[in-house]
Amino acid sequence: MDQILGNIELLFEFPIVNLKIILDGIMIGALFALAAYGLALVWGVMNVKNLAQGDFVISGGYVSWWLVQHGFPALLGVPAAFVVMALLGGALSGTFIHAWCRSRAKLMIILSCASVLVFIFGVYFEENETFILGLSGDFFAAVSGIVLTVLLVINGGIYSLVISRVIERDLFTSLLATFGLAIMMAQILNLLFGSDTQSVDLGYPTLHFFDGFIDLPIAKLIGVGMAAVLAAGVIIFMKSSRMGQAIRATAQDARAARVLGIDTEKVYAFTFSLNSGICGAAGAIIVMVWLVQPFYGISYSIRAFVIVTAAGLGNLPGVIAAGLGIGVLEQYGAHVFGIGYQQAVAVLLLLVVLLYRLIQQRRNRQVLK
Amino acid sequence: MTRNKTILYAVIIAFTIIAPFAFPNYGTQLATLWLMIIVSLTWDMTGGQMGYNSLGNIFFYGTGMYVAALIAIGLTYDIGDYNSAAGGGIYEFTDAQYFGGLALGVIGAGVFCSLSAIVIGILVFGLRGPYFAIGTLGVAIAAGELVSNWNWVGGGQGIALPVYPGDLDQGKDFFYFLFAAVGVSAFLFAKWLYGTRFGAAINAIRDDEEKADAMGIHTLRYKLYTWAMAAFFVGMAGGISGFQLIHFEPLETAYQTINLGIFMVVCVLLGGKGTLWGPVVGAILFHLFKEITWNYLLGWQWVALGALIVVTVVYFQDGVLGWLMAKRPEWFGIRVEKKVAEQVE
Numbered sequence: 001m002d003q004i005l006g007n008i009e010l011l012f013e014f015p016i017v018n019l020k021i022i023l024d025g026i027m028i029g030a031l032f033a034l035a036a037y038g039l040a041l042v043w044g045v046m047n048v049k050n051l052a053q054g055d056f057v058i059s060g061g062y063v064s065w066w067l068v069q070h071g072f073p074a075l076l077g078v079p080a081a082f083v084v085m086a087l088l089g090g091a092l093s094g095t096f097i098h099a100w101c102r103s104r105a106k107l108m109i110i111l112s113c114a115s116v117l118v119f120i121f122g123v124y125f126e127e128n129e130t131f132i133l134g135l136s137g138d139f140f141a142a143v144s145g146i147v148l149t150v151l152l153v154i155n156g157g158i159y160s161l162v163i164s165r166v167i168e169r170d171l172f173t174s175l176l177a178t179f180g181l182a183i184m185m186a187q188i189l190n191l192l193f194g195s196d197t198q199s200v201d202l203g204y205p206t207l208h209f210f211d212g213f214i215d216l217p218i219a220k221l222i223g224v225g226m227a228a229v230l231a232a233g234v235i236i237f238m239k240s241s242r243m244g245q246a247i248r249a250t251a252q253d254a255r256a257a258r259v260l261g262i263d264t265e266k267v268y269a270f271t272f273s274l275n276s277g278i279c280g281a282a283g284a285i286i287v288m289v290w291l292v293q294p295f296y297g298i299s300y301s302i303r304a305f306v307i308v309t310a311a312g313l314g315n316l317p318g319v320i321a322a323g324l325g326i327g328v329l330e331q332y333g334a335h336v337f338g339i340g341y342q343q344a345v346a347v348l349l350l351l352v353v354l355l356y357r358l359i360q361q362r363r364n365r366q367v368l369k
Numbered sequence: 370m371t372r373n374k375t376i377l378y379a380v381i382i383a384f385t386i387i388a389p390f391a392f393p394n395y396g397t398q399l400a401t402l403w404l405m406i407i408v409s410l411t412w413d414m415t416g417g418q419m420g421y422n423s424l425g426n427i428f429f430y431g432t433g434m435y436v437a438a439l440i441a442i443g444l445t446y447d448i449g450d451y452n453s454a455a456g457g458g459i460y461e462f463t464d465a466q467y468f469g470g471l472a473l474g475v476i477g478a479g480v481f482c483s484l485s486a487i488v489i490g491i492l493v494f495g496l497r498g499p500y501f502a503i504g505t506l507g508v509a510i511a512a513g514e515l516v517s518n519w520n521w522v523g524g525g526q527g528i529a530l531p532v533y534p535g536d537l538d539q540g541k542d543f544f545y546f547l548f549a550a551v552g553v554s555a556f557l558f559a560k561w562l563y564g565t566r567f568g569a570a571i572n573a574i575r576d577d578e579e580k581a582d583a584m585g586i587h588t589l590r591y592k593l594y595t596w597a598m599a600a601f602f603v604g605m606a607g608g609i610s611g612f613q614l615i616h617f618e619p620l621e622t623a624y625q626t627i628n629l630g631i632f633m634v635v636c637v638l639l640g641g642k643g644t645l646w647g648p649v650v651g652a653i654l655f656h657l658f659k660e661i662t663w664n665y666l667l668g669w670q671w672v673a674l675g676a677l678i679v680v681t682v683v684y685f686q687d688g689v690l691g692w693l694m695a696k697r698p699e700w701f702g703i704r705v706e707k708k709v710a711e712q713v714e
Contacts, residue, residue, distance in 0.1 A: 049499050172422045173682055175499055176638070179631060180678030187671035298627065302510070305503055340525075344514035350507045358495040 029327020060283025425505025433607025482604025641690025
């Protein structure tokens with residue numbers, strides 16, 4: 001108890017500590033907000049409560065980490081993770097191929113895109129002259145092509161076998177089904193990459209302010225900047241593109257959207273893959289500024305749920321505000337109660353938000369009576 | 370029909386009694402199986418019969434474990450001193466102290482969990498559907514995190530309980546029969562409960578809560594009592610588990626949200642939600658699957674388990690009993706008029 005009071009006193013004695021906590025909180029909160037926005041998308045549009053959200057984030061981190069290990073520039077890891085995770089999440093799923101590739105020409109476009117990707121892989125390996133176990137870049141280009149194909153098959157599996165079957169089902173179903181997915185993903189990552197924590201060092205210096213009270217690694221600034229760019233891109237996409245409009249229409253009323261000629265199956269597949277892409281990019285940023293570990297996923301999932309529950313669906317400014325807010329509150333909690341309570345603070349915030357909404361609703365019900 | 374049932378129950382009881390002696394190497398496994406049956410049966414009270422899918426029933430398991438251990442220790446020694454020594458070996462328990470502590474601890478755990486179910490229930494039972502599931506999951510995770518930071522109860526290291534006094538093999542049988550006793554009483558209790566007006570009331574809540582409310586059923590009270598009954602059995606099972614495991618720690622053993630906390634739900638779905646026998650059948654199948662994959666697919670066991678969860682939830686949600694009920698309705702005493710069935714088709 002004395003320790004807690006002492007920690008609170010410290011906040012008033014040195015106001016600069018507040019600034020440090022708030023900065024840290026905003027930086028981590030920006031990434032929570034990204035993952036939460038993806039969740040708000042799939043929840044709002046498809047009614048899928050994705051408990052595997054955090055594991056998508058972590059997988060994106062591993063994609064980026066793996067690429068960097070093989071000579072890829074670290075900053076390109078973010079878009080690469082976006083693409084790979086979007087593919088994994090269901091872009092080319094069975095339904096998507098069905099809906100999108102009605103003509104053979106479109107299938108050819110996809111195949112050629114895939115081969116371009118493979119070519120880029122090959123060029124990178126040739127330029128860096130990476131010889132691993134005595135094998136040249138060509139070999140790895142071929143391998144990465146195979147890996148890509150396998151990923152596409154797997155993602156087709158995830159979306160068409162699992163996700164497309166829990167849309168519009170009993171609300172509890174998607175929660176449990178994606179929980180099973182989360183367990184599988186975490187364990188597969190563990191088998192592939194081991195249980196050590198991994199991170200990518202960008203090699204940028206750290207800025208110091210106020211006599212070293214505040215450390216600001218440039219890598220973190222870049223990470224937050226990228227998160228902001230991604231968020232802005234998604235907002236513009238949702239506002240102005242045809243697909244964005246179709247997604248919003250489906251979220252409002254799926255049946256009416258179908259009547260008006262929107263292919264909702266395609267919208268669902270696209271939304272899910274967009275969500276996975278956002279998560280993947282968030283993970284790639286996380287691996288640059290913090291670390292990833294196969295079993296960290298659940299903590300990101302919990303925070304995404306806290307944020308979405310607090311902000312409500314389809315409320316983007318609310319999601320960003322809640323994301324930054326939970327980041328800051330969590331840092332304060334860790335400062336005041338000790339670092340061991342950080343997770344507990346996040347979960348207790350979830351309960352507080354749920355109870356607050358409950359009391360609000362109760363009042364509404366009484367008004368109705 | 371009734372005669373067949375009597376024979377069936379007699380066979381099951383006989384098997385329950387003989388099992389640990391017939392398969393002495395599997396004593397602990399069989400005890401764990403009973404644990405799974407208890408938690409699935411009680412999960413089905415709220416999840417299947419009342420329509421409230423809780424992901425936080427593991428809270429009562431962990432809390433029961435801690436309460437039972439603390440009562441058993443607290444009767445003889447100072448809890449803070451005992452836990453800061455972390456089972457340093459200077460604390461001896463006589464037979465009377467051990468069994469007295471165990472009995473009082475397990476019953477105390479059940480009572481405490483019932484009371485906490487009522488307190489938490491007042492807060493969370495206004496939540497519906499997935500929000501209830503997430504909220505209860507939050508309660509369980511938060512409790513685990515808070516307990517692991519609470520040094521008076523052992524902090525992150527957990528509590529080391531005294532070892533069973535006497536022969537260890539005999540101890541295994543002892544815990545098996547404790548679990549079996551709780552399991553059988555939970556089953557008989559559930560069987561009786563579902564036949565009463567109370568059972569009809571909670572089924573009404575599952576089918577349409579607003580209408581049930583309008584018919585004069587005090588829904589909140591029914592929900593609280595049902596959860597409290599479930600919590601009583603889970604708390605007792607948790608208390609026994611603590612003594613069986615000897616040493617437990619908060620996050621992986623007591624409040625094991627992502628293991629047992631989810632397994633119980635999968636067991637119920639696998640067996641058949643909202644039926645009396647479903648949770649039992651599901652628990653047996655799930656435990657078999659889990660042990661087989663743990664033995665023969667080491668490294669991939671979690672992947673297999675995740676796949677089982679996904680397949681069960683997505684493709685086989687009615688469970689074994691639901692499937693049987695659709696295939697062979699006459700086994701369940703449901704008469705299908707041939708003509709009506711043909712017309713429907």
